[in-house]
Amino acid sequence: MGNNLEHLAIIMDGNGRWAQKRGQNRTKGHEKGVEVVRDITIHCSKIEEIKTLTLYAFSTENWKRPKLEVNFLMKLLERYLKNEEPTYMKYGVKFETIGDLEPFSKGLKKVINNLKEKTKNNKNLTQYVALNYGARDEITRAVKKLVEDKKEITQDNISNYLDTGYSDVDLLIRTSGELRLSNFLLWQIAYAELYFTNTLWPDFTPKELDEIIENFKKRKRKFGGI
Ligand code: IPE
Ligand code: IPE
Ligand code: MG
Secondary structure (H helix, E strand, O other), X not given: OOOOOOEEXXXXXXXXXXXXXXXXXXXXXXXXXXXXXXXXXXXXXOOOOOOEEEXXXXXXXXXXXXXXXXXXXXXXXHHHHHHOHHHHHHOOEEEEEEOOOOOOOHHHHHHHHHHHHHHOOOOOEEEEEEEEEOHHHHHHHHHHHHXXXXXXXXXXXXXHHOOOXXXXXXXXXXXXXXXXXXXXXXXXXXXXXXXXXXXXXXXXXXXXXXXXXXXXXXXXXXXXOO
C-alpha cells in the first residue's frame, strides 16, 4: 500500500568522483555507471507499479566537459545500446529518449532509432534515457510546437507536448549528495517527492532503491490539499 509509484526519475550523478576516489580516470566511473543502469532498469521492470523510468544520462550543459570525456560518453552509449537489445527484449523494456538528438552523430542516431523500433511493443516498463536533455530546452520546444500547431497554450497541452508526454514524476532520486536539479524535468516534477542520497551512482544498488521506495510509500503527498 502507500503512494503509487508509476513514474520514477533518477539523476545518475557521481561517476567521476567514484573513479577519482579510486585513483582512476573518470571514464572508469562511467563504465561502471552503465552496469548500474542495466541492473536498475532490470529491477524496475520487475516492479509491477513502475511503468516509467526516466534516467538523466547527458544534459544540454554536459557539452561543456572536455572533448575527450564527451567523446568517451558517446562511444560508451553507442556500445551499450548496440549490445543491450537482448536485455531490453528479455525484460520487456521499451527504450525511448527525451532531449534533442539533433547534435548526435549519424551512427549514434541510427543505433538509438534502431533500438526504439525493436523495443516499441515491450510493455513492462518504458525507459526514457535523457540525452542532450535540458528541461528549459524541452519546455521551449514544446511551446514552439504548440504555436506551430495553432494549439491553445494550456497546462494540459504543454504537458502533452513535452518529450515524456503527459507523465508527472512521482519520485525523483539524485545520487552523489548534490542537492540540485540541474535542469532535469522541471515541469514534470512539480509535485514529485524528492530523495537525495550520498551514494555515488556506480555504487547504487537495487537494494538501496527498494529502501528509497519504502520511504516514498510512507510519505504523505498532499498536492496542495490538507
Ligand atoms: C554523472 O556523473 C554522469 C554524467 C553527467 C554523464 P558525473 O560525470 O557528473 O560525475 P561527477 O559528478 O563528476 O562525480
Ligand atoms: C546532471 O549531472 C546531469 C546528469 C546526471 C546527466 P551533472 O554532474 O552534469 O550536474 P551538475 O553540473 O553537478 O549540476
Ligand atoms: Mg556530476
